[in-house]
Amino acid sequence: MSINRHFNILDYTLQSLLRRKFKNIGIIIVFTFVIFITGSVLLLSYSFKKEAMLMLKNSPELIIQKTMAGRHELIPVGISSEIMKIPGVSKVEPRYWGYYYDSLIKANYTILASGESLSANNRLLKGRLPGINENNTAAIGRGVSEARFLNTDSSISMQTAGGRPMDFWITGIFEADSELLTSDLIVISRADFMKLFGIPEQMATDLAVTVSNETETVVIAKKILSQFPDTRPILRSEIIRTYDAVFGWRSGLILTLFSGALIAFIILAWDKATGLSAEEKQEIGILKAIGWETSDVLEMKFWEGLVISLTSFLIGIILAYIHIFFFGASIFAPALKGWSVIYPNFKLAPYIDFYQISILMSLTIVPYIASTIIPSWKASITEPDIVMRG
Amino acid sequence: MLLHPGVIALVIGSGIVLLLILFASATGIRIINRWDIKSSSEEQLDLERKTYLISTLVQYTLLFEIISLFLFIYTADDMHNILAGAMCATGSFNANPYGFPALYVKVISLFISAAWIAVNYIDNKAQDYPLIRMKYKLLLFILPLVLSEYILEIMDFRGIDPNVITSCCGVLFSEGGIGIASSLASIPVVPMVIIFYSLFAIVIVSGISVIRSGSKFYTIFFALVSGIFFIVSIASVISFISLYFYQLPSHHCPFDMLQAEYYYTGYPLYFSLFMGSFFGMMTGIIELFKHIPSLSSVIRLIQRKWALIAVCSFALFVAITLIPIIFLPFSLRGY
Amino acid sequence: MIRTENVTKYFNRNKPDELVAVRDVSFEINKGDFAVFKGPSGSGKTTLLSLIGCMSRPTSGRVIVGDRDVSRLPERFMTEVRRNTFGFIFQQFNLIRGVTVCDNVMLPLFPTDIKPSELRKRTENTLDNLNMLRRKDFLVQKLSGGEQQRTAIARALINNPDIILADEPTAHLDTHLSEEFLSMMKKLQEQEKTIIIATHDPLVYEKEYVNLVIEMRDGMVRQITRKG
Numbered sequence: 001m002s003i004n005r006h007f008n009i010l011d012y013t014l015q016s017l018l019r020r021k022f023k024n025i026g027i028i029i030v031f032t033f034v035i036f037i038t039g040s041v042l043l044l045s046y047s048f049k050k051e052a053m054l055m056l057k058n059s060p061e062l063i064i065q066k067t068m069a070g071r072h073e074l075i076p077v078g079i080s081s082e083i084m085k086i087p088g089v090s091k092v093e094p095r096y097w098g099y100y101y102d103s104l105i106k107a108n109y110t111i112l113a114s115g116e117s118l119s120a121n122n123r124l125l126k127g128r129l130p131g132i133n134e135n136n137t138a139a140i141g142r143g144v145s146e147a148r149f150l151n152t153d154s155s156i157s158m159q160t161a162g163g164r165p166m167d168f169w170i171t172g173i174f175e176a177d178s179e180l181l182t183s184d185l186i187v188i189s190r191a192d193f194m195k196l197f198g199i200p201e202q203m204a205t206d207l208a209v210t211v212s213n214e215t216e217t218v219v220i221a222k223k224i225l226s227q228f229p230d231t232r233p234i235l236r237s238e239i240i241r242t243y244d245a246v247f248g249w250r251s252g253l254i255l256t257l258f259s260g261a262l263i264a265f266i267i268l269a270w271d272k273a274t275g276l277s278a279e280e281k282q283e284i285g286i287l288k289a290i291g292w293e294t295s296d297v298l299e300m301k302f303w304e305g306l307v308i309s310l311t312s313f314l315i316g317i318i319l320a321y322i323h324i325f326f327f328g329a330s331i332f333a334p335a336l337k338g339w340s341v342i343y344p345n346f347k348l349a350p351y352i353d354f355y356q357i358s359i360l361m362s363l364t365i366v367p368y369i370a371s372t373i374i375p376s377w378k379a380s381i382t383e384p385d386i387v388m389r390g
Numbered sequence: 391m392l393l394h395p396g397v398i399a400l401v402i403g404s405g406i407v408l409l410l411i412l413f414a415s416a417t418g419i420r421i422i423n424r425w426d427i428k429s430s431s432e433e434q435l436d437l438e439r440k441t442y443l444i445s446t447l448v449q450y451t452l453l454f455e456i457i458s459l460f461l462f463i464y465t466a467d468d469m470h471n472i473l474a475g476a477m478c479a480t481g482s483f484n485a486n487p488y489g490f491p492a493l494y495v496k497v498i499s500l501f502i503s504a505a506w507i508a509v510n511y512i513d514n515k516a517q518d519y520p521l522i523r524m525k526y527k528l529l530l531f532i533l534p535l536v537l538s539e540y541i542l543e544i545m546d547f548r549g550i551d552p553n554v555i556t557s558c559c560g561v562l563f564s565e566g567g568i569g570i571a572s573s574l575a576s577i578p579v580v581p582m583v584i585i586f587y588s589l590f591a592i593v594i595v596s597g598i599s600v601i602r603s604g605s606k607f608y609t610i611f612f613a614l615v616s617g618i619f620f621i622v623s624i625a626s627v628i629s630f631i632s633l634y635f636y637q638l639p640s641h642h643c644p645f646d647m648l649q650a651e652y653y654y655t656g657y658p659l660y661f662s663l664f665m666g667s668f669f670g671m672m673t674g675i676i677e678l679f680k681h682i683p684s685l686s687s688v689i690r691l692i693q694r695k696w697a698l699i700a701v702c703s704f705a706l707f708v709a710i711t712l713i714p715i716i717f718l719p720f721s722l723r724g725y
Numbered sequence: 726m727i728r729t730e731n732v733t734k735y736f737n738r739n740k741p742d743e744l745v746a747v748r749d750v751s752f753e754i755n756k757g758d759f760a761v762f763k764g765p766s767g768s769g770k771t772t773l774l775s776l777i778g779c780m781s782r783p784t785s786g787r788v789i790v791g792d793r794d795v796s797r798l799p800e801r802f803m804t805e806v807r808r809n810t811f812g813f814i815f816q817q818f819n820l821i822r823g824v825t826v827c828d829n830v831m832l833p834l835f836p837t838d839i840k841p842s843e844l845r846k847r848t849e850n851t852l853d854n855l856n857m858l859r860r861k862d863f864l865v866q867k868l869s870g871g872e873q874q875r876t877a878i879a880r881a882l883i884n885n886p887d888i889i890l891a892d893e894p895t896a897h898l899d900t901h902l903s904e905e906f907l908s909m910m911k912k913l914q915e916q917e918k919t920i921i922i923a924t925h926d927p928l929v930y931e932k933e934y935v936n937l938v939i940e941m942r943d944g945m946v947r948q949i950t951r952k953g
Contacts, residue, residue, distance in 0.1 A: 002838040012835050019823045286819045291808030293801050294442045296836040355464045362399035370406045377443040385775040387819050430784055
């Protein structure tokens with residue numbers, strides 16, 4: 001193994017890259033930008049996915065919704081006793097949730113009735129949750145508190161379905177590992193929830209079914225469907241799949257759009273690499289005349305490509321990381337989320353892994369390196385005697 | 391077609407590899423037809439220069455193939471979330487009939503392109519290009535592989551339908567199932583352990599004999615057992631080695647050990663196995679070139695070097711398999 | 726040491742701009758010779774130098790260096806011969822601009838498996854012999870003409886070659902520097918090295934220690950004069 005040889009050639013390559021600083025800095029800037037954008041898309045979509053998974057981890061295995069004319073309807077709480085009778089079902093709990101549009105800040109809140117199993121990873125930043133029977137109190141998400149400049153020991157007013165105002169005393173503000181879940185959340189008591197939306201007694205938004213053996217979930221879902229043909233059972237695993245497909249699809253779409261830019265960049269790289277200046281050609285001729293071989297020049301060009309792409313890759317991915325996790329993906333978050341105006345303030349939990357890095361490398365470094373092969377070879381076969389022919 | 395980022399990366403990567411090999415093959419055909427070492431025509435000079443291009447292209451191909459193999463397994467693993475019934479990479483590969491064939495073709499083209507580089511390395515040691523035609527015929531053999539790899543990959547991703555319930559490794563490798571994979575998992579552990587370790591002993595002993603004596607018999611024998619040991623090792627990974635890694639009596643997945651949860655142990659494990667089998671088999675294959683006068687002395691030296699690499703890699707591989715067996719509390723006794 | 730047998734070299738063969746640079750040239754140079762290719766520009770001296778220096782291959786005929794026929798060697802072997810046997814000094818010095826003296830001198834040995842520390846030591850020794858050590862970290866374009874010339878010689882000597890090839894080395898030098906250069910070559914010849922210079926400068930080929938003059942014209946050998 002001739003380690004010294006590779007080391008020597010690498011040494012010379014670094015020198016000659018530094019000598020042509022200005023020529024190389026241009027390509028590094030463009031390449032860094034390409035990696036920054038592609039990397040941001042990837043990091044963002046993966047951390048979204050991670051958050052979605054985090055929040056679904058604590059949701060029930062099975063949710064039963066009622067449908068009417070193909071639309072989601074309120075479900076009578078009464079049928080839960082029927083469902084309890086199905087073997088394997090360990091618990092049935094009605095859930096009450098809905099959306100409330102706040103015309104003041106033009107945003108949607110998610111309203112949830114307390115008293116049911118709120119995800120374990122929800123922590124309160126300060127204060128406490130309203131009690132089950134504690135009326136006219138609420139706990140709110142950080143997004144809501146920031147948008148409305150609310151703090152604990154102040155109150156928020158909402159309009160009931162009948163048009164009358166209803167005040168809620170704020171007892172707590174959420175902070176959670178996954179801010180996606182709680183940013184726009186308002187938790188109130190069940191009785192208040194019914195009053196706010198004018199929901200008749202004995203009705204609920206849907207039913208959460210806990211199953212004792214997870215592998216039987218599909219069988220139980222089928223049984224419920226045959227007993228109550230107007231319901232729609234939703235499996236947790238199905239939600240996970242949908243989320244995954246949606247996030248994968250969205251980032252895939254953006255990447256596809258972006259591949260146009262990538263191709264443009266490759267053309268640029270090709271152009272840069274093919275356009276060997278007279279000075280460079282002379283230099284390669286000298287190297288070959290004094291004892292370098294074609295494969296040595298090829299190796300030098302390989303190091304050159306590697307140094308350029310790794311430098312750009314490192315800078316690009318660090319910038320993407322900062323962009324996504326410290327600046328909340330300010331550049332293109334709307335394209336990927338696009339739900340509520342409250343969202344732009346959220347912070348994602350930093351998450352990066354091997355897989356994302358290898359995808360990013362295959363999308364950027366591989367095309368770049370491939371596009372430099374032929375130009376490098378063309379440079380390397382420069383005849384040594386050109387230096388004598390003058 | 392799934393617009394998953396990993397899928398896009400793979401399709402772009404394989405497309406590039408296909409282009410590189412297509413280009414190399416087209417030039418290779420010219421060399422096969424027109425090569426004339428005695429001529430000093432411009433054309434011959436041009437062809438000589440092109441040999442540098444081709445070897446560079448194949449070297450990069452190998453590099454990209456390695457990246458894309460791991461990316462393929464990783465993507466399959468990542469996609470199990472969107473496939474009903476799939477719990478790991480095995481489930482994703484099984485989601486349609488193209489998954490596993492695509493994986494196999496990837497492994498084969500990895501081996502063949504590495505073999506090409508090895509043959510090229512030997513050819514470059516002689517002054518008269520003794521293997522040049524053979525080398526470029528081998529190159530033409532890589533083209534259909536890379537092409538079918540590309541097609542299978544696309545068919546696989548097109549065919550993945552998130553709504554079809556796939557069988558995951560729990561089912562595929564369950565002892566009651568049918569098919570090769572599950573029969574591997576159901577091989578009784580004790581005989582498998584005995585076969586694995588005794589074959590390992592044979593490989594090491596014959597490898598050392600190659601290094602010391604270099605007789606033709608030992609060389610061919612060593613190459614053969616290296617090949618067999620590769621297959622036996624994969625079978626053993628599925629049958630019992632994986633169980634020790636995961637500390638579970640029924641998790642036979644050969645891919646999960648590439649994940650962070652298992653400290654990426656799969657990488658050194660498979661890398662050492664591939665290295666060992668590759669150099670072991672190549673030692674025997676280059677025996678075929680020994681009769682060429684300009685190569686015979688070179689080959690002897692190379693064979694010793696490669697046999698040494700193979701023996702060390704196999705030893706490393708077995709050492710890695712022994713780590714969980716020795717240091718972790720899990721025991722298969724009773725299962 | 727070096728023998729050519731009926732060497733012919735075409736450029737752009739079978740094209741409208743075809744050119745015969747060297748035609749049917751045969752001669753022999755012995756170890757320790759101080760040889761000169763003499764002739765006007767365009768007479769084929771430089772092509773001949775590049776042929777025996779393993780930089781290009783003849784269209785026909787044979788070039789033998791040592792005992793080895795190099796006329797049909799694959800490129801990597803030609804490079805090996807070139808690197809191990811020859812030291813080159815070019816007309817324009819051909820130093821790489823923007824690179825220090827030390828690195829310029831080290832260049833020929835970069836692609837060999839020599840340890841960086843050893844390479845550096847060897848370079849400093851060579852530079853010291855030529856009185857150039859104090860300039861080792863200078864960029865070559867900052868040097869005077871004489872210093873550039875000595876850097877080029879140091880580079881040609883770093884691989885400890887048996888044969889030194891020089892192409893019009895005095896073309897851009899004044900008489901003083903030319904004399905200095907020739908005395909250095911003379912010293913090298915005394916160290917058992919073979920010197921081959923292509924030139925049309927009388928200052929060179931009229932020197933008494935030049936023992937072999939090969940006169941070229943229109944790509945053909947006109948006259949070979951061997952003294953002593």
